[in-house]
Amino acid sequence: MFIIGELINGMYKKVAKAIAERDKIYIQSLAQLQVEAGADALDVNCGPLSRDPLVDMLWLIDCIQDTVSVSLSLDTTRQNIMEEGLARLKKKGIINSTSADTERLEVYLELAKKYNASLIALTMDKKGVPQDKDRRLELAASILDTAQKHNFSPNDIYLDPILLPINVAQNQLFAILEAIRDFKLLSAPSPKTIVGLSNISQGAKDRSLINRSFLTMAAAFGLDSAILDPLDEPLMDSLIAGENVLNKSIYCDNFVSAYKKSKKR
Amino acid sequence: MAEELRSQQMYGLRVHELKLGATREEGGSRSKVFKIGNQAAMPFLFKEGEIPYAPIIAAEVYDVPDDDWPQSLAEDLKGVSKNPVDWAAMMAEDAGADLVCLKLQGIHPDFGDKNSKDAGSLATALLKRVKTPLIILGCGQGDKDNEVLPYVSEVTKGERLLFGCVVQENYKTLTAACIADGHNIIAESPIDVNIAKQLNILISDIGMPQDRIAINPTIGALGYGLEYAYSIMERARSAALSGDKMLAMPFICFVGQEAWRAKEARVSEAESPLWGNARERGVMWEAMTAIAMLQAGADILTMRHPKAIKIVKAAIAELMKR
Structure with a gap:
């Protein structure tokens, strides 16, 4: 991930x-x-x-x-x-973020093109954050449609279904997981998916436990990317174990240190 | 054309580049040196990524003669097989092998029990006689290898050779020697990608740079589990190219020793008339095993019969045409 x-x-x-x-x-x-x-x-x-x-x-x-x-x-x-x-960056940048509102989206698509950056696009618009999976998919499709019109590759789009806190919108979390899976079907090549992980535990107890539980589940639904606290060691370790379970990385007895070592630049 | 045939896979990581042999300027005495690895694609898929180096062939040379050789090997290597130095020279100069793989079978307590000095002076004599780098293998008995190989490593210090094999249960002594003396190491795992990865971590944890490790995935000859080795190598290499540095090492496959163990390579024509000419059959068994391993991703093949080496050299030249 x-x-x-x-x-x-x-x-x-x-x-x-x-x-x-x-x-x-x-x-x-x-x-x-x-x-x-x-x-x-x-x-x-x-x-x-x-x-x-x-x-x-x-x-x-x-x-x-x-x-x-x-x-x-x-x-x-x-x-x-x-x-x-963006003009100041030495490496390929990431724009965080645009909403699905056309005026705003179009401006940021052009900006991303101009500076060869990736674009995080939130599946929300002026009407607010969607309350179900269908609305999320609808907005995602409209984002990808606009991107196509601007000749912008879905490879460089990170769709964010907007993670809601567990103590606010518990009934939506599974639909968000499904959206993560279904976003990938909206275009070829597929867009990437992303969540701002900490949102899920905003205002809740045992935040790290909630964060890592969701993250491994989201990984199983095909999540490509997450904005998170990498210094949360149990979180990172769960993710590593999860990627082993998903056969995304090859198991060995020292699988945690192997993963970290393999990431070292 | 079907979509899946047209699709190309681009990867993010390359296999580590391993250097074999050091020239005089580099602190050794080799006039021929090699680089292997550093490919960015699966074997011979040049459209998917750069493949800078062709696979190379090391001739298997033993320090003690093997009395149990099948007829074709016994006849075709008759003049040299009792003298490892002449044998190595013949393979490197006439038979077209890129380098020499010296197996120190004679240090085994049951096969001669030679000592460190014997092994060291043989390695030195070989280095004097041939221009190529050497691969030096122990006898497979852990304690004796740990006694002899560090000594051989020391007397060949700076030549950037390839020593082996270390295994998960016994890797520290030889690895430490190779780190100190500037050699590369072969990490052996029993047709098991998880253990291959684990061993690479253990070896690199004690300080061996990742680009000085070669993976011996353990292979079977044609008809003896070749496809298991193939699938393990394919899985490891595809993980490596996708970003797993702990599997991004070149492969060495011991083709000769496996192929010539197969019944099909050994049985005489008199015993099995339907199988045809034993000499040709053995050579083909070795060549076919080798070519399958090339397709699986082998970077170094060790081989035994001069004729099989010629066939595989020609196949490599053909496969490397872009």
Whole structure:
């Protein structure tokens, strides 16, 4: 599974403080720790408290790119920040994210094309987050349709069914798993699928346990990618065991360390 | 054309590149050196990815003569089989083998019980006589191999040879010696992809770089489990190309020793007239086994009969045409 590390996010107090104080060492060590723990890419979000989000985003990007060489997923709702950020990237970037609203989607598809980036597309629109599987599929199909019109390969689209908290929408979680499976059937080549994992346990107890249970189930439904906390060791270990069960990686007695070693760059 | 025939698979990882033999400038004395591995596609599928090196053939040479050889081997190798140095030279110079695989059968307590000095001076003599790198194999008895092979590794230090075989139960001594002396190592697993992977991890955990390990997947000859070996190799290689670095090592297949054990390669024409000329039959048994292993992904074949080597060399040249 393609892992995007979520920890460089200004919503975390320590990260917000590091951004405000330009604490390069803190940010860089957080980047390195995530990559060592198995992140294939890192999400970058300067958080709601940022006074100058553009300057902060560019500082974060430079800071991270100085120390690790993975892809970065730029997590901002502001288009100008996204564009300036993409222009700054050394590796193929990931746009996080667009909704299914046509005006917005079209702008981001063009941006992704211009900067050769992947695009995370949420299956939601102005009407809000879907309440069932069919609506999710409908929005996903409309995203892929627009992408095709813009000549953008489904290979570079990550469809996000939007994971809802277990204590808010328990009855929807299985439908989300089914959507993850069914998204793949909507185009050839298939789009990729992604979830923001931590959402599922927002406000719940035993978050790590809930996160890892869902992740291994989602892996079985064919999930390609997740934004998560790679420093959560039980979570990563469950994923590794899950990929063995799914025959995606070959078992050996030291399967956990083998997986980690194989990921090392 | 059917869609599945047209579809091409592109992979993310290459097999590790293993270097065999060191030139004088590199600290050895070989005038012929080889690189194997580094392919980005399944065997001979040039459209799917780069395959930079052709598979190579090592001639199997024994330090003690084998009295139990079938007629064709006994006759065709008659002049040389009692002298491993002449034997190696003949195979490398006349028979067209790329390199030489010396099996130290004679160090086995039951087959001569030769000591480290004997083995070391034989290896040195071979290195003097042939220009190619060597593959040096122990006798398969763990304790004796652990005593002799580190010594041979030391006296051939810097030549970047290939030593083997280590197994899951006994890998530390020889691996440590090869790390120290700059050699490569063969990791043997019993037709088992899980153990192959595990052993590679164990070996690399004690410090052997991943690009100095060759996998011996253990093969069977044609009619003796060849297809099991094939499927294990295919599975390992496809996992490797898809990203599993712990299986991304080149393969070495011991074709000669397996093929010439088969009844079909050994039985004389007098005993089994319907099977036809024994000499041709043995050669073909070895060649067919070898060619199947090439298709499975072998990077090094060890072979025994000069004629079989010629046939397989020609097949490799043909298969490598893009």
